[in-house]
Amino acid sequence: QQQVRQSPQSLTVWEGETAILNCSYEDSTFNYFPWYQQFPGEGPALLISIRSVSDKKEDGRFTIFFNKREKKLSLHITDSQPGDSATYFCAASGNTNTGKLTFGDGTVLTVKP
Amino acid sequence: GPKVLQIPSHQIIDMGQMVTLNCDPVSNHLYFYWYKQILGQQMEFLVNFYNGKVMEKSKLFKDQFSVERPDGSYFTLKIQPTALEDSAVYFCASSFAGSDTEVFFGKGTRLTVV
Numbered sequence: 636q637q638q639v640r641q642s643p644q645s646l647t648v649w650e651g652e653t654a655i656l657n658c659s660y661e662d663s664t665f666n667y668f669p670w671y672q673q674f675p676g677e678g679p680a681l682l683i684s685i686r687s688v689s690d691k692k693e694d695g696r697f698t699i700f701f702n703k704r705e706k707k708l709s710l711h712i713t714d715s716q717p718g719d720s721a722t723y724f725c726a727a728s729g730n731t732n733t734g735k736l737t738f739g740d741g742t743v744l745t746v747k748p
Numbered sequence: 749g750p751k752v753l754q755i756p757s758h759q760i761i762d763m764g765q766m767v768t769l770n771c772d773p774v775s776n777h778l779y780f781y782w783y784k785q786i787l788g789q790q791m792e793f794l795v796n797f798y799n800g801k802v803m804e805k806s807k808l809f810k811d812q813f814s815v816e817r818p819d820g821s822y823f824t825l826k827i828q829p830t831a832l833e834d835s836a837v838y839f840c841a842s843s844f845a846g847s848d849t850e851v852f853f854g855k856g857t858r859l860t861v862v
Contacts, residue, residue, distance in 0.1 A: 667848045678752070678839050678853035679791065686848065724791060732846040733803045734779045738791040 638662050641725050641739035649747050654712040656742045658725030661706070665727040669736070670699065670710050673722045682723070683710070715746045750774040752854035754840050755822075760860045766828035769857045771840030773823055780823045781841040781851065782815065784808060791839065797823065798846065830861045 639660050648654045658668070666687040671679035685692040685699045685708070692699045696715075701708045712719055722743050726736040753772040761767045773780050782794040795805040797815055812831070817823040823842075827834055837856040843849050 669850070671853075676855070678841075678855045680853070681850045684850075726791075728847065731804070733796050733798075734781065734843050734846045734849070734851060735793050735796055735804055736791075736851060737793065738783075740790045 637740075638665075638737045639725055639727050639739040641723075641742050643742060644740070645743040645745070647745045647747060648715050650715060650717060652715050654715050654719070654744055654746070656710040656712075656723050656725070656744070657707070658709065658739055659705075659707045660727050662727070662729060662737075663706070664729040665737075667728045668699070668701065668708055669726050670697075671724040671726060671738075673724065673741075679724055712744075715744075717746045717748050720744055720746050750777075750852050752840055752842055752852050754838075754854035754857050756857060757855065758858045758860070760862060761830055763832055763861050764829045766826065767830055767859065769825040769827075769838050769840070769859070771823040771825075771842075771854060773840065773842035774844075774852055777842035777844050777852070779843045779846050780815075780817065781843075782825050783839045783841060783853075785837045785839060785856070786835075794825075794838075827859075830859075832861050835859060835861045 642657045669684035670682045672682045673679040683697045696713045698711045722741045724741045725739040755770045780797040783791045839856045840854045843851045
């Protein structure tokens with residue numbers, strides 16, 4: 636059973652639009668949710684993260700909305716730019732203190748100019 | 749920002765041979781990880797390493813896999829012997845703490861087993 640799920644698998648938006656990427660999880664012990672951005676040929680890089688005690692985290696054009704009851708979160712990218720075109724991974728970790736991250740399958744975002 | 753360096757970026761090896769993937773983690777980090785990614789898709793956790801020991805490993809971390817960081821040098825992943833299904837991109841990562849902290853990833857080593 637996949638612990639972290641993402642949708643859609645791919646998403647295309649026009650420059651200036653808001654892209655919404657969805658994530659859900661199964662394990663109720665997960666309490667830290669980073670989103671990673673990955674460009675082709677590169678490693679994932681942390682974009683923004685949220686802890687389960689919060690329901691919203693904002694950093695510039697990137698906002699995470701978190702619903703603990705439904706075990707869902709979403710990443711909103713406002714005023715999307717062609718340079719935002721990348722794969723976005725939702726990840727989760729719990730109270731194990733081992734640093735292990737469980738990743739979703741990723742959403743491939745394409746922003747058309 | 750902090751960099752995790754991986755050497756080599758690409759390695760081609762004959763099935764059954766041994767391969768060692770090298771990682772130079774961020775200098776003051778204490779936790780080290782290997783992840784496996786196939787075809788740019790899901791990142792799958794293999795193993796983490798702290799204080800000279802494996803803390804946790806997944807079912808993907810087969811008996812043929814081993815990790816070590818001798819004398820604080822490179823953090824290595826050794827596969828012996830390699831199998832065709834080991835072909836993937838292997839990402840090394842490191843973090844300062846074991847929870848609620850940014851994990852930094854390298855650019856990956858693309859391993860092709862032929």
